[in-house]
Amino acid sequence: MDIDKIKKENKELNIKEIKENRLILKSRPTKFWFNLTGACNLQCAHCLSNVTGRKSTNEVDQIIYEKVIKDLLPYAENCLLGGTNYGEMLISKNISNFLEECKKNFVKVNLTTNGVTVKDDIIPKLVEVCNVIGFSMEGMEEEYEKIRHYKWENFISNVKRIISAKEKYGQKELRLEFRFAVHCENIKQLPKLIEFSKEIGINRIQVMLLRGDVKSQKFKTLYYHRSLANEYFEKAEEKAKELNFDISLPGKFSTGTFEKAKKYKPEINTKPCYNPWNTVSIDELGNVTPCCAHYEIVGNLKEQPFYDIWNSELFQNLRKTVNTDPDECCFYCKNRILF
Numbered sequence: 001m002d003i004d005k006i007k008k009e010n011k012e013l014n015i016k017e018i019k020e021n022r023l024i025l026k027s028r029p030t031k032f033w034f035n036l037t038g039a040c041n042l043q044c045a046h047c048l049s050n051v052t053g054r055k056s057t058n059e060v061d062q063i064i065y066e067k068v069i070k071d072l073l074p075y076a077e078n079c080l081l082g083g084t085n086y087g088e089m090l091i092s093k094n095i096s097n098f099l100e101e102c103k104k105n106f107v108k109v110n111l112t113t114n115g116v117t118v119k120d121d122i123i124p125k126l127v128e129v130c131n132v133i134g135f136s137m138e139g140m141e142e143e144y145e146k147i148r149h150y151k152w153e154n155f156i157s158n159v160k161r162i163i164s165a166k167e168k169y170g171q172k173e174l175r176l177e178f179r180f181a182v183h184c185e186n187i188k189q190l191p192k193l194i195e196f197s198k199e200i201g202i203n204r205i206q207v208m209l210l211r212g213d214v215k216s217q218k219f220k221t222l223y224y225h226r227s228l229a230n231e232y233f234e235k236a237e238e239k240a241k242e243l244n245f246d247i248s249l250p251g252k253f254s255t256g257t258f259e260k261a262k263k264y265k266p267e268i269n270t271k272p273c274y275n276p277w278n279t280v281s282i283d284e285l286g287n288v289t290p291c292c293a294h295y296e297i298v299g300n301l302k303e304q305p306f307y308d309i310w311n312s313e314l315f316q317n318l319r320k321t322v323n324t325d326p327d328e329c330c331f332y333c334k335n336r337i338l339f
């Protein structure tokens with residue numbers, strides 16, 4: 001099987017089918033989200049799993065796993081591993097084998113991890129197969145520990161082991177990033193975190209806003225601390241520029257005005273989205289959703305062949321409506337993706 005050829009042909013066909021606005025596709029996803037397990041080794045203070053519990057603590061079922069290997073990997077270019085459930089991928093018993101399969105199929109992995117369980121024997125494979133490793137965190141030292149309930153020093157020691165391996169194996173293309181969820185207390189550490197990241201060899205910081213998923217944290221969210229947020233976003237921009245460091249910040253907050261009120265006009269998102277033509281998201285129970293943002297389950301991989309789900313009525317309907325008459329989820333979505 002010439003995987004390179006299959007992938008190239010799939011990509012070309014996929015672009016053609018998008019341009020032709022096809023509802024039933026012969027091409028398959030070029031990118032997919034996947035969860036190998038629902039279990040986690042932490043219970044962080046901000047995690048919605050505190051409120052809702054975990055959907056499962058299961059390891060992915062063998063039937064689902066094999067279908068992903070057979071029906072998705074030869075065609076896809078990228079796998080976004082973890083981050084769409086309340087599980088931790090590095091504790092899955094399938095992690096080593098899955099990375100090996102990705103390697104065989106030339107699939108690059110973008111991993112989201114809490115960086116707590118990093119076994120020695122997985123590190124060479126991780127730095128070889130991943131093009132991005134994102135370490136979730138919420139600040140440094142005591143700020144980190146009060147959310148993660150895990151020792152900052154141990155976390156950083158694991159991060160440094162991966163940084164060393166990246167250097168040792170000459171994986172220059174691998175991007176190591178902190179995924180920093182900011183709130184009104186830890187945001188003050190942002191300039192210091194940029195300096196620290198640069199110093200230890202982290203390549204980028206992705207700053208995300210803490211959501212008030214846990215009710216008692218609602219007033220810690222930056223939505224209620226807008227001037228403080230804007231002040232530190234500016235400081236972070238300056239520091240990143242000074243150190244030539246890559247950072248992605250959320251947009252600045254509006255702080256309101258006392259000018260005469262204008263007539264309210266709802267903002268309509270007109271940016272097209274092509275995710276329903278080239279992505280799927282699969283969880284450890286086999287549930288398939290169209291992307292990381294859409295909550296509608298379009299099928300289950302344990303019960304149906306992948307191709308039937310991919311071209312199911314629900315999927316076809318999404319392709320028909322996403323750019324013309326979007327459902328509520330797509331209408332308000334900020335993740336609209338072009339190609």
Ligand SMILES: C[S@@+](CC[C@H](N)C(=O)[O-])C[C@H]1O[C@@H](n2cnc3c(N)ncnc32)[C@H](O)[C@@H]1O
Binds near residue numbers: 089209212
């Ligand atoms: C649910 S976790 C799953 C992956 C893995 N266990 C981890 O922590 O990286 C996925 C991402 O959601 C983030 N997250 C969890 N609760 C959040 C909240 N209330 N606000 C913003 N991000 C949150 C985590 O920090 C993490 O980056």
Ligand code: SF4
Binds near residue numbers: 048087136
């Ligand atoms: S490590 Fe991730 S999934 Fe686990 S509790 Fe923390 S945020 Fe939630």
Ligand code: SF4
Binds near residue numbers: 290293330331335
């Ligand atoms: S608009 Fe958003 S929710 Fe809808 S398919 Fe695109 S990325 Fe997914």
